[in-house]
Amino acid sequence: MTRRDDRAQLPAPVFVLAMVAIAFFALPFVGLLWRAPWGSMLGVLGQESVRTALWLSLRTSLVATALAFLFGVPLAWLLARVPFPGNSAVRALCTLSMVLPPVVGGVALFFSFGRRGLFGQYLDQWFDVRLPFTTWGVVVAQTFVSMPFLVITVESALRQMDRRHEDAARTLGGSRWYVFRRVTLPTIRPALIAGGVLAWARALGEFGATITFAGNFPGTTRTLPLATYLALETDPQEALVISLVLIAVSFAVLIGLRERWLSGARAALT
Amino acid sequence: MSATVAPHTGLSAHVGVDLGDFTLDVELDVAAGEILAVLGPNGSGKSTLLRALSGLRAIDRGRITLDGTVLDDPAAGTLVTPEARPVGFVFQEHLLFDHLSALENVAFGLRARGVRANDARSSARRWLDRVGLGEFADARPSRLSGGQAQRVALARALAIDPAMLLLDEPLAALDVRTRQDVRRSLREHLATFPGVRILVTHDPVDAYALADRVAVFEGGRVAQVGTISDVTAHPRSRYVAELVGTNLVRGVVADGVLTTDHGAHLVVAADPGPVFAVIRPQAITLSLGTDPTSSARNVLTGTIADIDRLGDRARVGVDGPIPLVAEITIGALEALDLRPGDPVHAVLKATDITTYPV
Numbered sequence: 001m002t003r004r005d006d007r008a009q010l011p012a013p014v015f016v017l018a019m020v021a022i023a024f025f026a027l028p029f030v031g032l033l034w035r036a037p038w039g040s041m042l043g044v045l046g047q048e049s050v051r052t053a054l055w056l057s058l059r060t061s062l063v064a065t066a067l068a069f070l071f072g073v074p075l076a077w078l079l080a081r082v083p084f085p086g087n088s089a090v091r092a093l094c095t096l097s098m099v100l101p102p103v104v105g106g107v108a109l110f111f112s113f114g115r116r117g118l119f120g121q122y123l124d125q126w127f128d129v130r131l132p133f134t135t136w137g138v139v140v141a142q143t144f145v146s147m148p149f150l151v152i153t154v155e156s157a158l159r160q161m162d163r164r165h166e167d168a169a170r171t172l173g174g175s176r177w178y179v180f181r182r183v184t185l186p187t188i189r190p191a192l193i194a195g196g197v198l199a200w201a202r203a204l205g206e207f208g209a210t211i212t213f214a215g216n217f218p219g220t221t222r223t224l225p226l227a228t229y230l231a232l233e234t235d236p237q238e239a240l241v242i243s244l245v246l247i248a249v250s251f252a253v254l255i256g257l258r259e260r261w262l263s264g265a266r267a268a269l270t
Numbered sequence: 271m272s273a274t275v276a277p278h279t280g281l282s283a284h285v286g287v288d289l290g291d292f293t294l295d296v297e298l299d300v301a302a303g304e305i306l307a308v309l310g311p312n313g314s315g316k317s318t319l320l321r322a323l324s325g326l327r328a329i330d331r332g333r334i335t336l337d338g339t340v341l342d343d344p345a346a347g348t349l350v351t352p353e354a355r356p357v358g359f360v361f362q363e364h365l366l367f368d369h370l371s372a373l374e375n376v377a378f379g380l381r382a383r384g385v386r387a388n389d390a391r392s393s394a395r396r397w398l399d400r401v402g403l404g405e406f407a408d409a410r411p412s413r414l415s416g417g418q419a420q421r422v423a424l425a426r427a428l429a430i431d432p433a434m435l436l437l438d439e440p441l442a443a444l445d446v447r448t449r450q451d452v453r454r455s456l457r458e459h460l461a462t463f464p465g466v467r468i469l470v471t472h473d474p475v476d477a478y479a480l481a482d483r484v485a486v487f488e489g490g491r492v493a494q495v496g497t498i499s500d501v502t503a504h505p506r507s508r509y510v511a512e513l514v515g516t517n518l519v520r521g522v523v524a525d526g527v528l529t530t531d532h533g534a535h536l537v538v539a540a541d542p543g544p545v546f547a548v549i550r551p552q553a554i555t556l557s558l559g560t561d562p563t564s565s566a567r568n569v570l571t572g573t574i575a576d577i578d579r580l581g582d583r584a585r586v587g588v589d590g591p592i593p594l595v596a597e598i599t600i601g602a603l604e605a606l607d608l609r610p611g612d613p614v615h616a617v618l619k620a621t622d623i624t625t626y627p628v
Contacts, residue, residue, distance in 0.1 A: 164365050170352040171324050171359035172379035173430055178353075182378070186369040 029247065036244055037237050044241040052219050053227035054245070060135060060223060061203035064142035065150075068199045072150040073185075073192070079151070080158035091155075095148040105144055106212025113140065114213075137214035138221050142203035149202055153195030157188040194257055201253045205246065279337050280304070281434060281466045285322045286331030287315075294318050294490040295331070300483075302337070302433075305460055305467040307477035307498075310487030311509055316470040319487075320436045323468070324359050325352035336466070337433050353382065358427030362439040364419040366411035372422045373398060373407040379430035397425040401455060417448035421455055428459065434466040441476060453479055474502070474513050486510050504626050506546060517549040517594050520628065528625070534591030537567035540625040551585060553622035554596035557615045558606055567620040570594065574612045577603070588616050 037044070044050060079091050097105050113120040114132045123129040131137040165187060169179040185192070207225040214221040216230065224242055231238035280301040287294040294315035300306045308316050321327040323334060325341065328349055334342040336357075341350045366375045377394035381387065398404050401421040411419055420440055427435060440456065441449045457480055460467055469480055477484050477498055484501045486494040486509065493507040505511040511518035521530040522544050528536040538547060555566070572590020584603045586596045594616050608614065 162365075164361065164363075165367060167321075167326050167352075168359065168361060168365040169367070169378065169382070170326065171355075171357060172382055172426065173353045174378075174382040175351075175353050178382055182382075183367060186367070189369070 032240065032243060032247070036240055040237065041241055041244075044238050045245070047238070049218060049227065050238060050242060053222055053224050053242070056135070056138070056219065056222065057204055057224040060138045060142055061200055061206075063139050064146055064203040065196055065200040067139070067143045068147040068150045068203075069192075069196060072147045072195075072199070073154055075147075076151045076154035076158060077180075080155045095152055097145050098148045098152075102145055102206065102208025102210075103212050106141060106209035109137075109141060109144060109209065109213040132213055133215040133217065133221060135214075135220050138210050138223060141209035141213045142206045145206055145209055146199040146202040149198040150195035153191050153198065154188060157191030158184070161187050197253055197257060201250060204249065281323070281468075282333075282335045283323060284332035285319055285329050285334065287318055287322055287327060288330050289318065292490060294322075296485075296487065296490070296492045297332075298485060298492070298495075300466045300468060302465055304483065305469060305481045307481030307484045308468060308470045308487055309472065309474065309477055309484055309510075309513065310493075311472065314487040315490040316472075316487055317438055318490075320359070320438050320468070320470055323434070324357050324436055325350060325355050356431075356433040358430060358432035358435045360420075360423050360427045360435070360437045360440045363443050364411070364416075364423035366414075366419055366423055366426070368411055371408050371410060372403065372414065375411065375422055376426045376429050379426060383430065394425075394429055397429045398422070401425045401459070415448065416444050417452045420444065420452050424456065424459060428463070432465065434468070435460070435463055437467070437469045439470055439472065441471070441473070456480060504546070505548065506628075511548070515551065515595075517551060517554075519547040519549065519592055521545065521547065523625070526620075528623075530592055532591070534570075536592065536623065537620045538623045538625055539620050540623075544628040545625040546628055548624045548626075549594065549618060549622065551595045551597035553618055554594060555617040556586060556588070556596050556598055556602070556606065556608070557617055558612075559615070564617050565619075566617045568616075568618045568623075570616045570618075572614060572616060574608055574610050574614055576610055577608065579603075586614075588614060590616065 045054075075094060079087060079094075110132060111117050113123065115121065115124050115130055120131065123131065129136075131140055161184070165183055166179050169183045170176075174182065205225055206223070207229070210221065210223060211226055216222050216226050222230070224246060228239050228242045228246070231242065280299065282299050284297045285294060292313070292315070296315070296319060298306070298319075308319065310316050318327065322329050322342070329342050329344060331344065332342075333340065333345070336355075339350075340346070340348050341355055342348065366372075367378065370378065373391060373394050376397050377387075377390040380390035380393055385393070395404065395407060398407055401424060403418055403421055403425070406414060406418060406422075411422070414422065420443075424440070437456070441452055444452055453476065460469075460480060469476065471477060481498065484494075484496065484498050485492050486501065486507060488507055488509055494501055494505070494510060501510060502514045505514060505516065505518050508518055519528070519530055519536065521528045521536070523529075523538060523540045523542050525542070526537060526539065528538045528540070528545065528547055530536070536547065538545075540547075555564075557564075570588070570590050570592055572588045572593075575587035575589045575593075577587075578585045579600065582600050583597055584600055586598060586603070586608060588594050588596060596616055
């Protein structure tokens with residue numbers, strides 16, 4: 001009853017435009033599902049090239065997520081807790097890659113950490129480390145674009161948490177490090193999970209920076225998104241199947257976040 | 271618990287803290303085994319004092335010594351971090367850790383101090399039993415009532431066997447009925463605690479029920495310190511007077527007349543010199559009319575500011591040369607038909623004014 005009443009109150013043009021928006025998001029998936037080769041699905045997924053790309057994507061995106069946690073949580077803590085001059089400029093810099101076209105990010109990485117890059121030449125000369133066109137290059141590109149998602153989620157949780165819990169823990173005898181591990185991190189757990197999942201999903205879907213910085217070599221740098229793009233020209237069926245896999249993953253992430261972690265994060269923060 | 275007998279000599283603190291345009295500057299000595307209540311309005315520096323004593327805020331001037339050990343002395347460059355101080359802290363809103371069970375909360379301090387998990391847990395279990403919450407050991411704090419959570423917080427603070435216990439308005443966040451339960455529980459556990467106890471509160475009832483001595487804070491300074499009966503009988507600040515529900519006037523007596531700081535006069539029976547004068551609201555009579563004739567020596571003309579009905583009595587605020595609160599019966603209030611804004615005479619006898627030197 002209330003539903004119908006609400007809908008009746010919505011101005012007609014708003015309602016129509018909202019419906020167009022929904023259709024705009026729904027129709028591409030309808031098209032994809034319509035053409036999906038359900039019968040040969042398992043066969044395509046079993047192909048060597050697809051399995052290699054899938055395995056590479058899983059490995060690199062998980063390592064990128066781990067790196068995002070390792071460096072992103074301390075960065076978020078610094079941004080949230082330490083009022084240094086230029087704090088907001090540093091935050092803007094560290095989250096720039098969220099809004100930057102990924103290809104631009106890839107170009108920037110190439111000119112800095114490429115073999116002839118400003119820093120890359122020394123990595124090569126001194127440590128014999130070459131990032132471009134290697135699997136580590138993929139990881140670097142993915143970390144570059146995905147870490148900001150973790151940083152801003154964790155930073156906002158750190159800002160909003162009740163710091164008096166940390167005070168209480170210190171009066172009980174906890175050192176700063178002990179309190180950080182036993183009180184701060186568990187308190188912002190929902191944000192850590194939400195930020196980690198968002199970062200992982202972003203790393204899994206990374207395309208532009210990867211292909212620019214790491215290239216497109218099967219087995220070492222050809223991740224699922226790259227394989228999809230390539231397959232569209234050679235074997236559209238394969239592209240369809242990989243797309244479906246990526247869609248399924250994204251959907252699962254979104255639903256999981258909605259149902260559990262985002263609401264948990266909200267509850268923890270209020 | 272541990273059988274070591276620490277030489278409890280108590281707390282000696284001179285605390286100077288600058289917080290923007292607020293300055294806290296107080297000196298307190300609290301003997302071991304004593305309970306000091308710190309009373310004061312919001313923003314008088316009560317909580318800042320506790321933060322300084324616990325080490326959460328380093329002091330800018332002064333010196334804090336507990337049982338002979340210097341905890342904070344900026345001049346000498348000594349500062350003991352909060353985790354290294356033998357101080358238990360109970361906060362206004364229990365501040366239990368939501369991700370830990372009640373038992374793990376109580377064990378937290380022992381674990382942080384390096385006690386092995388099993389030993390910490392069994393010790394925590396004894397403390398939970400002692401506050402009567404043994405059956406809630408596995409409960410998350412969100413499952414506990416406000417009163418239960420505050421008792422767990424008390425157990426958590428006591429479990430580390432501190433030499434000083436700080437309680438920051440531990441009852442303020444509780445509803446009236448729970449407050450009585452927790453107050454009883456506090457009284458029981460405070461009584462057996464051998465060290466220094468400082469209770470910050472804005473409720474004089476807590477001070478009456480729990481403390482030996484009271485320090486009244488105002489504007490970052492100690493306005494008055496003494497036993498509770500002394501402080502309530504001889505208030506030295508408007509805040510304390512309002513807390514105990516009486517009128518306080520400050521002025522100088524000459525020839526049996528008290529002249530207030532604002533130039534108003536009261537006839538009193540007192541020796542010359544600067545004094546505080548206390549006038550019980552029940553001693554004040556209100557009357558209407560142009561010029562009431564009475565044997566009383568003081569007739570102050572003013573207007574009614576506000577009327578509070580309390581059961582069969584009413585407290586009437588009178589704005590005049592000396593602002594006063596008079597307490598009259600509801601019958602008298604209705605017979606006189608008093609309303610805010612009405613002109614009125616406050617009549618009081620010189621012998622009903624108690625004075626004591628400033």
